[in-house]
Amino acid sequence: MELLNIPYKVSHRAVKYPRLEFKTGELLIVLPFGAKPEILLDKYKNWIIKQFNFIKGCLESTENRKLIMRSEEMFRKLIHSLTRETAKELRVELNHIYFRMMRTKWASISPAKNLTINSLAKYLPEYLIRYVIFHELAHIIEKRHNEKFWGIISRKFKNHQKLEREMFIYWFLVSNHCKKGMK
Numbered sequence: 001m002e003l004l005n006i007p008y009k010v011s012h013r014a015v016k017y018p019r020l021e022f023k024t025g026e027l028l029i030v031l032p033f034g035a036k037p038e039i040l041l042d043k044y045k046n047w048i049i050k051q052f053n054f055i056k057g058c059l060e061s062t063e064n065r066k067l068i069m070r071s072e073e074m075f076r077k078l079i080h081s082l083t084r085e086t087a088k089e090l091r092v093e094l095n096h097i098y099f100r101m102m103r104t105k106w107a108s109i110s111p112a113k114n115l116t117i118n119s120l121a122k123y124l125p126e127y128l129i130r131y132v133i134f135h136e137l138a139h140i141i142e143k144r145h146n147e148k149f150w151g152i153i154s155r156k157f158k159n160h161q162k163l164e165r166e167m168f169i170y171w172f173l174v175s176n177h178c179k180k181g182m183k
């Protein structure tokens, strides 16, 4: 399907609100059951164009960036030391660190204070790994992405918007790298 030369796919799911997903750089429009894409596409046209241009910019930016190659052992050591450092800084306690291949995010934190790191984060430059860990541990203090949360983040990372964008760029870079590897 195409809208204003933007290729996209539609998926109807049990969701309350429509949303956009860009897991591998392709636009997926998730709609509540019964919702017609045409009406929503028209209503969210400007938003979609804005998102698409953002993604396009990210994809273009992947050209001048490189994945970091480090061993599994180096990666785990780095995660453990950065997590220790960050937990101290934020004065939070953490239970466990798990490593798992994840298809939709770099990391997550559970209510039981377990940090799960996407194994693919091993390709990220250290400053982004640092940011990912800080972001997740800040969720121990504030679960939602609200003003309080971004307040905590911006105390240390004034450029967090730029870093969030970098995370997208690397997401595409890593996805492409993995796709090539599977061929």
Ligand SMILES: [Zn+2]
Binding pocket: 135, 139, 145
């Ligand atoms: Zn978050």
